[in-house]
Amino acid sequence: MDVQPRCHDKVVQMIRKGVDIPNPLTLDVGDEVNIDHISGTDVRIYPGCRIYGARTVISAGARIGFEGPVTIDDCRLGQKVELKGGYFAGSVFLDKSNMGLGAEVREGCIIEEEAGGAHCVGLKQTILFPFVTLGSLINFCDCLMAGGTSRRNHSEVGSSYIHFNFTPDGDKTTPSLIGDVPRGVMLNQPPIFLGGQGGLVGPIRMGYGNVVAANSVLRNDFPADNKLIVGKTHSAKTMDVRPGTYPNLHRIMGNNVIYIANLVALEQWYLHVRRPFLEAREFGDLIFSGLMDTLTLAKTERLKRLRMLAEKAQRPEHGARAGKDGDGRSELYERFGEMEGIFMSPPEDDLAGRSRDGFLALAGKLKSAGGADYVETVRGFDTETSGKGTAWLQEIVDTFCGKVQELLPSLNMFGR
Numbered sequence: 001m002d003v004q005p006r007c008h009d010k011v012v013q014m015i016r017k018g019v020d021i022p023n024p025l026t027l028d029v030g031d032e033v034n035i036d037h038i039s040g041t042d043v044r045i046y047p048g049c050r051i052y053g054a055r056t057v058i059s060a061g062a063r064i065g066f067e068g069p070v071t072i073d074d075c076r077l078g079q080k081v082e083l084k085g086g087y088f089a090g091s092v093f094l095d096k097s098n099m100g101l102g103a104e105v106r107e108g109c110i111i112e113e114e115a116g117g118a119h120c121v122g123l124k125q126t127i128l129f130p131f132v133t134l135g136s137l138i139n140f141c142d143c144l145m146a147g148g149t150s151r152r153n154h155s156e157v158g159s160s161y162i163h164f165n166f167t168p169d170g171d172k173t174t175p176s177l178i179g180d181v182p183r184g185v186m187l188n189q190p191p192i193f194l195g196g197q198g199g200l201v202g203p204i205r206m207g208y209g210n211v212v213a214a215n216s217v218l219r220n221d222f223p224a225d226n227k228l229i230v231g232k233t234h235s236a237k238t239m240d241v242r243p244g245t246y247p248n249l250h251r252i253m254g255n256n257v258i259y260i261a262n263l264v265a266l267e268q269w270y271l272h273v274r275r276p277f278l279e280a281r282e283f284g285d286l287i288f289s290g291l292m293d294t295l296t297l298a299k300t301e302r303l304k305r306l307r308m309l310a311e312k313a314q315r316p317e318h319g320a321r322a323g324k325d326g327d328g329r330s331e332l333y334e335r336f337g338e339m340e341g342i343f344m345s346p347p348e349d350d351l352a353g354r355s356r357d358g359f360l361a362l363a364g365k366l367k368s369a370g371g372a373d374y375v376e377t378v379r380g381f382d383t384e385t386s387g388k389g390t391a392w393l394q395e396i397v398d399t400f401c402g403k404v405q406e407l408l409p410s411l412n413m414f415g416r
Contacts, residue, residue, distance in 0.1 A: 010035055014045075023047040039282060046070075053089075057286045067101040067119075076290035079281070082116075090297075091123075092290045100136070108297050113375050114151055118159070125175075125301055127266075129184050130375055135159035135196060143176040143200075144262065146184025147208050148191035149379065155179070158196025158214060165202050169244045169312070172305045173252055174202030181262040182393035183208065185269050186386040187379050190226065198231065203255035221255070246313050249327055253306070254413030260302050260343050261400040265393040267295050268347060272356060273363075273389075277374040303340050310336050328410030335407055342403050347396050355392035362388055 010029040015021055017040030027045060030052040038051075039060040045051075046065035051058075053074030061080035064070050068085030075088050082098040090107030098116035099105060108125040117123075117134035122141065128134075129146035131154035138157060142165040147155035155178075165174040178200075183189050192206060195214030200206075204218060209226035212218065216231025246252070270291050278284035278291075314333040332339075362385040381389070405413055 014038060020044040057283045059283050076287045078287055092294055108294060110294050125298060141165050142174055143178060146179030147189050149187055153191055155191040157194045160197045161194055162199040163202060164199055171309055173256055173309045175259040175302060176200050176202040176204040177259050178206045179208055181265045182390045186389060188386055205255055249313055250411050250413050253411050256306055257401055257404045260299055261397040263295055263299050264400055265396045268396060299343055307336055328408055331408050331410045338407055339404055355395050359388040359392045
């Protein structure tokens with residue numbers, strides 16, 4: 001019986017649009033894929049690839065599968081993206097971003113312009129700002145990294161690096177902020193270097209211009225800028241351990257709240273600054289909606305993990321004391337829903353409007369950004385313009401952190 005693969009018609013449509021598929025019989029395309037969302041301009045898909053997902057977008061100049069088979073499932077690719085081999089799901093890749101052979105990029109990732117990684121990089125719920133480069137054999141889930149001004153002056157993570165994002169108590173309230181959103185989006189900060197065969201035990205915050213020596217595993221925050229950091233090696237010992245006591249609950253909560261507040265700031269940056277650049281191009285509206293959806297997913301993930309922690313921490317077996325709430329455990333559990341509401345609501349108009357409009361007035365070219373290059377435009381801001389933009393976004397971060405601290409005073413997350 002002569003049975004044609006169900007994807008045959010879609011492959012033919014792609015070829016007729018102009019997609020370069022050297023060996024079309026090896027390509028698998030899901031029935032749900034919308035061929036209208038695949039560009040016919042200079043796209044090349046190598047043998048053995050699989051394209052799935054109703055939300056998948058492939059923009060002009062993409063190269064898929066040059067080093068090995070690629071599976072794409074509900075990803076949105078900007079222009080000239082290179083996915084050389086591996087598995088990619090539920091993520092957004094902006095212009096000229098790239099990942100090497102053996103990559104596994106799972107749900108909730110945003111890889112911005114010219115950022116990427118070499119072979120065997122694992123990511124999930126990760127945001128990389130422009131130019132950030134990951135070496136090989138890296139696990140870098142649940143973090144945001146910024147820094148650098150160009151491909152020659154970029155933040156780098158050395159090979160065999162790990163972001164430790166899962167605790168012995170089974171928690172993932174561990175997002176690390178390597179750089180930040182208010183300064184990082186201006187593309188004018190010194191790069192951060194994380195030396196190879198090292199790691200971060202999340203949640204950690206780190207400033208710009210820092211150099212972490214190779215083979216260092218960091219367990220503390222380093223918010224200051226321009227430091228050489230050499231991790232301390234633990235001496236050998238054996239001691240009793242009591243699971244789930246959460247002695248540093250205030251620090252865990254503080255770093256998580258700051259992280260989520262930075263995600264809110266990034267949402268506002270995308271909404272008011274990135275949007276006109278994207279919507280002026282092919283599939284730009286789809287990629288923009290993908291960015292916003294991904295940030296909503298990121299906030300939801302972080303709040304879900306915090307809710308799980310709040311439920312565990314208020315139990316007696318995890319250190320809570322009957323009739324006492326000096327460390328805020330019961331307060332956190334009882335008012336968690338209110339905290340969720342704070343983060344899932346947009347910034348108040350009067351707050352966002354005053355600071356935002358002052359910045360946009362100086363960066364007037366944004367309002368007519370059609371066809372302009374996003375990276376070059378942002379790098380072209382003068383000191384006053386970028387300073388106003390940073391102040392706007394930092395005001396958002398500070399306001400959201402302040403609201404949560406006011407809601408949960410017993411936690412004393414920020415030493416106020």
